[in-house]
Amino acid sequence: MIDHPPRYVVPSATEATTVLRRLAREGWSTREGFAVAEPGWDLAPTRLVLFGRVPDIETVRLAVLAAARGAGVVAIADPTGDLGRALVDDLSRLGPVHRDPDEMPESAPESAxxxxxxxxxxxxxxxxxxxxxxxxxxxxxxxxxxxxxxxxxxxxxxxxxxxxxxxxxxxxxxxxxxxxxxx
Missing domain, CATH: 1.10.10.10 (Winged helix-like DNA-binding domain superfamily/Winged helix DNA-binding domain)
Incomplete structure (x- = not known):
């Protein structure tokens, strides 16, 4: 089970759906869009994952702000394009960013x-x-x-x-x- 907000940048809606289904099974609530209207800064206790396409730099900013506030993020963006790279770079400053829908932080065979x-x-x-x-x-x-x-x-x-x-x-x-x- 993931105990920190998940961050995924995937290239397609199909891959995003795979991630979102798994997160929902683990108790995360999901909501489309990256704008956050919830009062209070820390969203981590809500176990909220925001998802959607990232078509412009403003959406990159919204997704990063949501992640900084403790929400999980599943973004659909071309990781090789300018927006996708900017999103991955900015989210990486907050913690690990996963690009493979099958990658789970606890089960990844990588070193700490x-x-x-x-x-x-x-x-x-x-x-x-x-x-x-x-x-x-x-x-x-x-x-x-x-x-x-x-x-x-x-x-x-x-x-x-x-x-x-x-x-x-x-x-x-x-x-x-x-x-x-x-x-």
Whole structure:
């Protein structure tokens, strides 16, 4: 069962339907469209998944805002087109984005490190090289608060409690001899 909001960008309505049916079976409620009228910022407790086509940049913005507020997103967009790439890039800043309707976060045979977003990997790489969180944040052009949030998300994804444990888990699981930019 998925315990965080799912994010999918798929190329067709058929694939979106596959994802939506599975999410509905797992207790998520689905609604077409990305505009959110619900009061309050945090939508995660509602287990709401918004879905639809992404025909323009305004819809990209609405989908990303909904995801930032904790809603799940199943977007129909060409992942190789400009809008699809922009959507995947923006959603990736919030967490993993799935492009395969059969891919489920818990069952994917990937390492925890591969599920980290690029900012998280970059921060952990810098921490592994001995930098402080403040120095790593500055080098990655992030505020200290954002860096701390990204590291906290990385700890959760890696299943550890401390930043030190996250760095150790990252170092053990990353590809040997490869830097984040090479992955």
């Amino acid at each position: 490190v591969s599920r980290l977003v690029p900012e998280q990997r970059a921060l952990l790489e810098r921490l592994a090289d001995g930098e402080t969180i403040a120095a790593a944040a500055a080098a990655e052009f992030l505020s200290l608060r954002t860096a701390n949030r990204r590291i906290a998300q990385a700890r959760e994804a890696l299943g550890v409690r401390t930043t030190r444990e996250a760095v150790l888990a990252y170092v053990r699981q990353r590809r040997p001899g490869r830097r984040d930019a090479d992955c």
